[in-house]
Ligand SMILES: [Fe+2]
């Protein structure tokens with residue numbers, strides 16, 4: 099079959115809302131786009147463990163400690179499913195990690211912000227996992243089968259993450275004035291970075307057109323961002339906290355909130371590597387990978403010995 | 411010492427072992443040598459801290475002074491913790507983490523198996539659940555002892571060093587005092603002499619499989635039964651307790 103025919107069949111399959119599976123023919127750009135997106139997603143889960151792991155040893159109650167530990171473990175599991183999905187497109191884990199460690203692959207910029215106080219753990223669960231869910235719910239219907247199935251498993255756990263984050267905020271917002279101030283401070287610092295998680299505005303998003311055509315994405319960055327704001331503002335009000343946006347107001351006509359302009363300069367700066375924690379996050383991963391080299395070597399050497407014995 | 415005081419102390423001993431060792435493992439979350447191992451370590455930490463939580467709740471109930479599990483975890487000082495010296499030792503490298511965990515798992519495996527027969531129904535039930543979890547932990551760490559012992563020259567050297575360094579903390583695992591005496595009479599506590607025989611045998615077996623030698627002529631450190639620890643514990647508690655202590659009496 100010639101190239102044009104293959105591409106037509108491929109697009110027709112997508113238009114019938116059929117899934118693409120690892121053995122199916124796919125355009126090279128589709129494969130590239132997905133490897134980039136899935137690995138970026140996997141790396142985000144893994145890097146995301148760091149800002150939250152930052153508070154496990156200091157969590158203020160036994161229950162919070164257990165819930166946070168379980169959440170961080172879930173994120174590691176998400177990373178594992180996603181690396182497997184990426185591997186199904188013919189790239190190895192070593193290559194993927196190498197791309198992360200050399201800075202060639204990106205991860206969600208949100209994790210380049212620091213968790214400074216305990217309430218940041220609440221804000222991250224509530225806002226960051228909340229924003230992630232918006233994306234991920236859509237991705238359960240993404241066109242690449244292994245990715246879509248990974249997202250179904252992941253989404254089940256993400257809603258628990260968001261709930262525990264909101265619950266932390268709720269306790270703090272209804273607590274002492276100091277606790278409430280801590281919660282407001284976290285909201286102030288995490289609100290805008292959370293809105294940035296949906297990516298650049300539609301008219302400025304180079305990869306979005308293909309992603310929509312290939313049914314990898316099914317809604318645009320701006321649509322998802324708007325949905326997130328509409329959903330979250332009432333939750334902020336319920337908590338008795340204030341959204342740090344003086345331009346925020348209800349628009350009866352569009353049945354949604356108008357909100358201020360995201361600081362895109364900051365967004366691009368963090369992507370370029372200038373966020374408060376870019377260096378720390380990456381060097382933490384590189385360091386633990388380096389520290390683990392002798393362990394991986396030992397495991398491989400041991401397995402090789404055993405295989406030899408078994409073969410003999 | 412009353413029976414009630416003995417039981418509270420016994421529960422704290424078990425709870426603190428799990429809490430402090432779980433804390434050490436939780437420090438490693440996101441920093442494992444590879445992702446699957448990271449998940450395994452976090453999983454063991456989660457089991458241990460979960461067990462600690464149940465045991466602290468029970469200790470608080472038996473004590474009956476209105477303290478909660480959080481009061482016991484976050485408001486006791488350095489001299490009121492009864493975890494073993496082994497549990498509080500720092501992670502250093504993966505070999506130390508594995509050796510510390512293996513030596514503890516081997517103890518816990520036999521200890522909780524015995525505790526299932528405790529005359530205290532609550533402890534027996536907790537032991538039932540713990541023993542299932544520890545069975546997995548022990549399988550995991552025994553396998554790693556073998557992989558590291560038989561892997562490369564470097565891994566062998568590291569695991570042997572780790573064992574050599576930690577061995578001095580294994581003597582007090584089997585130490586019994588007035589608390590044990592009282593509770594042994596009530597058929598609540600476990601006779602640690604029985605555990606010792608089984609522990610010695612298993613450790614010797616796993617070490618033999620792994621090409622690791624058992625350190626000889628080691629002077630055994632002790633003190634945790636009286637709340638006397640190594641200098642490391644104070645720092646661990648400072649980190650674990652600071653937030654809770656900074657906001658006295660609030661909800662979290
Ligand atoms: Fe996740």
Ligand SMILES: [Fe+2]
Nearest residue numbers: 173227256259
């Ligand atoms: Fe999550």
